[in-house]
Amino acid sequence: MKAFWVGDNRNSPNWGRAASIALCELLETRFEITGTITGELFVLSSSDAGFVRTITPNRYYPFFRSAWERRGRRPYAWYIKLEQLFGAHDFISGDPEQSLKSLLANRRRHPVLQRIYKQAEAADIIVIDGDGDIVFSNPPRRQTLFILAMIELGLHLRKPVCLVNCMVSDCPTSGRNDQTLNAARRLFSKCHLVSLRDPESLRYVRAEMRDANAAYVPDSLFAWCSEALAGPSRDLGDLPGFSGSAGQAHKLDLTRPYICIGGGALAASHPDLARTSYGKLVDAMQRLECNVYVTENDTPDMYLRSVAKERGITVVPADAPIRTCASLLAHARLFLSGRYHPSIMASLGGTPCIFLGSHAHKMGSLAGLLQYDERKEFCAIPDDAEIEHIVSFARNYLQQGESLRARIREVSASLCAQVAGLPQLIANSTIH
CATH class of the missing domain: 3.40.50 (Rossmann fold)
Structure with a gap:
């Protein structure tokens, strides 16, 4: 078919x-x-x-798109108004x-x-x-x-x-x-x-x-549970990252336990506030005696580069090899994020997640899906008091160790089994 x-x-x-x-x-x-x-x-x-019915010939549409992105400034605003006057519309x-x-x-x-x-x-x-x-x-x-x-x-x-x-x-x-x-x-x-x-x-x-x-x-990404994400690390030290202090590419040091911190769509809509808050969050996580890495899970999370630069830590970019990124999160001791799919990646290996807020119910629903005892969703841009609450959650998860990780892996494997039936479910739906 x-x-x-x-x-x-x-x-x-x-x-x-x-x-x-x-x-x-x-x-x-x-x-x-x-x-x-x-x-x-x-x-x-x-x-x-x-846009269709533009004055500009279709072969020059990239120019129109560029003008649309700059429509808040002259002369682009005049040009866009002229196009719309003559019937151009999305x-x-x-x-x-x-x-x-x-x-x-x-x-x-x-x-x-x-x-x-x-x-x-x-x-x-x-x-x-x-x-x-x-x-x-x-x-x-x-x-x-x-x-x-x-x-x-x-x-x-x-x-x-x-x-x-x-x-x-x-x-x-x-x-x-x-x-x-x-x-x-x-x-x-x-x-x-x-x-x-x-x-x-x-x-x-x-x-x-x-x-x-x-x-x-469940989300299709749970199907990756069938890969060796919960097994031995797959050349994680070769994952490209760059140093926040010097901007130089280098390998990650994964000889010690590490925590990963990612961004979120809601946080990215307020980058200045997020930069300050996430800087404090990194400082707080470093008190837990683990290496801390920042993961740029999407291009709007670029504010995290400033956080990394100020603290001399490594940031893993949005365009890094995706399967290795999944393995990185699956082997972390902890992952903090307001992003849905990176949190699933972490869960495939049993990594406990601390969920930060998003534009909709997705992070809270993921906590329920993974059967966390306390389905807490923290603010997308946590303040000082909430950061201390996050630290408390983090200590608790780290103390539970392998027992918690095994439970998360078990739930992920169950969700993987459900996802496997999606193609047949689609096919069956077409049969009358």
């Missing part, structure tokens, strides 16, 4: 690309992947298929039906849109990786609207559509967007499968979208 995969992030410069690699490996056990859409197309600033809108009409009307002029259409048309099934992108925020996320538009396209072409790896949530900061939720409610009810990666998302969908064929399957 030929599958068109929407949301292929295998080449993204962040550690979440591991989940896409794992999903690809799962899908290929049952399907032939004949077309893909990368996650770059979900975001207007990185997309080669965004083909993705708040109404998925309108997004489909725009794609169909403009696909022959825009090669990327034509490629999307042709790949979907040639496939037997459309598989969409929802990841953490389905959040009903105000204003709506383009990522969410893009996913809804791709469901609309699949239904237009009369193809089975399956959503997988999904987190679905209201936005805790801006509140619920009822228009986007209503559109999702209509479209989810027509999908052959809506696979949710955590029980909280499953409860949400069953409450708000009762006609959806919803199921719970």
Whole structure:
């Protein structure tokens, strides 16, 4: 069966690309992947298929995109206003039906849109990786609207559509967007499968979208538990890092126990505050007599480089070899992060995690999924008092040693077994 995969992030410069690699490996056990859409197309600033009906010829679209990114400054602001005056607009809108009409009307002029259409048309099934992108925020996320538009396209072409790896949530900061939720409610009810990666998302969908064929399957990244992540280290000392003090590349010193600290999306939206807070967090973790390494799990976490530079510690960059990054976290004594997939990587080897806040329920739900006794989610940018609370948690986890690690590995292995059934679940959903 030929599958068109929407949301292929295998080449993204962040550690979440591991989940896409794992999903690809799962899908290929049952399907032939004949077309893909990368996650770059979900975001207007990185997309080669965004604005349509521009005055600028399509072959110069990178220039338009560059001007759009600088639209807050003259003369770019004038140019963008002129383009919009003559009808230029994002083909993705708040109404998925309108997004489909725009794609169909403009696909022959825009090669990327034509490629999307042709790949979907040639496939037997459309598989969409929802990841953490389905959040009903105000204003709506383009990522969410893009996913809804791709469901609309699949239904237009009369193809089975399956959503997988999904987190679905209201936005805790801006509140619920009822228009986007209503559109999702209509479209989810027509999908052959809506696979949710955590029980909280499953409860949400069953409450708000009762006609959806919803199921719970853990995140695809748990499938990597079948690799030797819990076994002997795989050349971790060769993992590229660079010194914060001198900016020089060198090997990590893993002869002593070590703790890893990563960033988070919510923290990255306030980099100055995060830089100060994470600096204090590093200082506090160094009191636990372990080496401390900073992991730049996504490009917005670059503020961590300043933290590392000020303290002369090593930072592992976002584009480091991903399987070795997974092994690094799996062998740490402790991992602190507001990032979902790096926390799963750590859990595969039994590494206890201290969960920091995010834009939605993902970190709290992961603590529940991994069956932590106390499912605590700390503030994304902890203050002094909360840092001391984190230190207390860290000491407790370190004192539990191998008994806690074994329990986390056991839960991860159980989740791995559940993930293995995803390809067959997708296939079964297409049988009427």
